[in-house]
Amino acid sequence: MEYRQTLEVQRSVHALRRTGKVPDVVLTVEHDPVFTRGRTARPLEYRVPLDVVLRAGIPVVDVERGGDITYHGPGQLVAYPIVDLRQHGRDVKRYVGTIEEAVIGALAAFGIEAARRPGFPGVWVQEGKIASVGVYVKDWVTRHGLALNVGVDPAHFGMIHPCGLAVRAVSMNELLERPAALRDVEVRLVESLAHGFGWRLELREPDELEE
Numbered sequence: 001m002e003y004r005q006t007l008e009v010q011r012s013v014h015a016l017r018r019t020g021k022v023p024d025v026v027l028t029v030e031h032d033p034v035f036t037r038g039r040t041a042r043p044l045e046y047r048v049p050l051d052v053v054l055r056a057g058i059p060v061v062d063v064e065r066g067g068d069i070t071y072h073g074p075g076q077l078v079a080y081p082i083v084d085l086r087q088h089g090r091d092v093k094r095y096v097g098t099i100e101e102a103v104i105g106a107l108a109a110f111g112i113e114a115a116r117r118p119g120f121p122g123v124w125v126q127e128g129k130i131a132s133v134g135v136y137v138k139d140w141v142t143r144h145g146l147a148l149n150v151g152v153d154p155a156h157f158g159m160i161h162p163c164g165l166a167v168r169a170v171s172m173n174e175l176l177e178r179p180a181a182l183r184d185v186e187v188r189l190v191e192s193l194a195h196g197f198g199w200r201l202e203l204r205e206p207d208e209l210e211e
Contacts, residue, residue: 003034003061003072009206010080014143017082022209024087026145026193027080028186031072033156035060038067038134045069048159058156065144067121067134069160075151075171077185081193085140088197092137096121099146102192103131106148109188112175123148125175128168148172150185 006029016022035058037045045068046053053060072078085095100116103123107114107130114123114130123131131148149157149171157169173179194201 001029002032003036003059006031006080007061007063010082010143013082013206013209014138014141016209017084018139018141024084024197024199025082025204025209026190027082027206028190029078029080030074030076030182031078033058033071033073033153035069035071035160036065037062037069038065040066041068045161046159047161053159056156056159058159063136063144065134065136067132070132070134070147070162071152071157071160071169072147073152073156075149075153075173075182077148077150077182077189078146079148079189079193080145081142081197083142083197085137085142090140092135095142096133096135098196099133099135099193100131102189102196103146103148105192105195106185106189107172109192110172110176110180110185112172125170127175128170129162130170130172132162148185148189150180150182 010027013025037060088095100123104114114125117124121133122129131146133146134144135142136144149169151173152171162169
């Protein structure tokens with residue numbers, strides 16, 4: 001799905017959660033190629049001239065989440081938890097940690113050992129950064145979230161410093177003997193998030209959430 005379209009869905013569900021019309025929701029999606037820049041994005045986040053980015057036809061979208069620049073695109077599982085933190089301790093730092101631990105748990109199901117790094121949001125393997133985390137909170141309700149690289153085009157990530165850092169973005173399928181299917185990773189990740197937040201899962205399409 002195109003990024004801006006999903007952003008509107010996020011904002012609509014966020015408004016429903018803030019007014020208590022829906023429970024916690026996690027949206028999962030695979031985006032068309034896009035670079036998004038958070039509130040703290042710096043001018044030197046590109047590894048290539050901006051005209052190279054523009055010639056590649058990849059849009060750049062400024063968003064309200066924290067963090068620097070990142071990439072979303074095919075082969076990447078993006079999850080947007082829309083969570084009322086008033087029911088989860090009113091602690092943003094703990095919330096981010098729960099997301100990171102959910103990713104680590106999902107990766108472990110595929111035999112990939114990953115970890116958190118203090119002071120650097122996201123999830124890491126020895127080879128580099130495998131998942132990014134960037135959140136926005138309003139009235140104690142979250143939006144934006146995480147992006148887990150399953151089998152992403154390295155040339156696209158190679159255009160930027162992911163999250164403003166001089167690190168390499170790594171995909172799961174670089175580390176596995178047999179490539180993982182995005183759907184299988186989605187199931188594991190959502191189950192891991194449900195465990196972390198104490199959710200009972202129900203599958204819904206976005207347009208069903210007000211019913």
